[in-house]
Amino acid sequence: MDKIYSRIRIKFPIYKKITLKKGEVKAKKIKKLVLIIFIGILTSYFIIKTINPMFNSICKDKAKAIATEIINVESNKVFKDINYDDLVGIVKDNSSNIKMLRVNTIKVNSIASDLAYKIQQELYNAENSCIKIPIRFNFW
Numbered sequence: 503m504d505k506i507y508s509r510i511r512i513k514f515p516i517y518k519k520i521t522l523k524k525g526e527v528k529a530k531k532i533k534k535l536v537l538i539i540f541i542g543i544l545t546s547y548f549i550i551k552t553i554n555p556m557f558n559s560i561c562k563d564k565a566k567a568i569a570t571e572i573i574n575v576e577s578n579k580v581f582k583d584i585n586y587d588d589l590v591g592i593v594k595d596n597s598s599n600i601k602m603l604r605v606n607t608i609k610v611n612s613i614a615s616d617l618a619y620k621i622q623q624e625l626y627n628a629e630n631s632c633i634k635i636p637i638r639f640n641f642w
Contacts, residue, residue, distance in 0.1 A: 564633050572624045580617045589613075 591604040 561633060568628055569625065572628060573621055576620045576624055577617060580613060580620065584613065 589606055589609055591606065593601045593604055595601045
């Protein structure tokens with residue numbers, strides 16, 4: 503019969519199987535376990551370090567959006583019943599020319615403090631808002 507495979511085959515040396523004692527087996531397992539835990543901790547640290555800036559910027563944007571919405575709603579409620587004539591008085595001279603505009607500072611300060619108080623109360627009530635972040639948002 504003809505040779506099918508004509509190259510010389512490489513002969514690897516045969517090693518004897520090394521048997522470990524029970525204490526050595528436990529030590530080897532413990533080393534593997536410690537290595538796996540160390541790699542897991544490093545991996546989670548780098549993942550958190552990568553995601554944290556994205557999460558912080560998303561939370562800041564969401565907080566700004568909530569605050570802006572509350573400010574707009576409360577300012578519309580406060581300014582709904584106020585006329586411009588209540589805040590500013592026009593002073594004219596004898597020939598009907600506008601001499602000056604007189605601001606009712608007591609009324610303006612009252613409105614400002616009322617508005618600030620209402621906004622602060624609404625922000626306090628909206629303290630526990632839920633922010634949902636899809637996983638794909640972090641990677642694309």
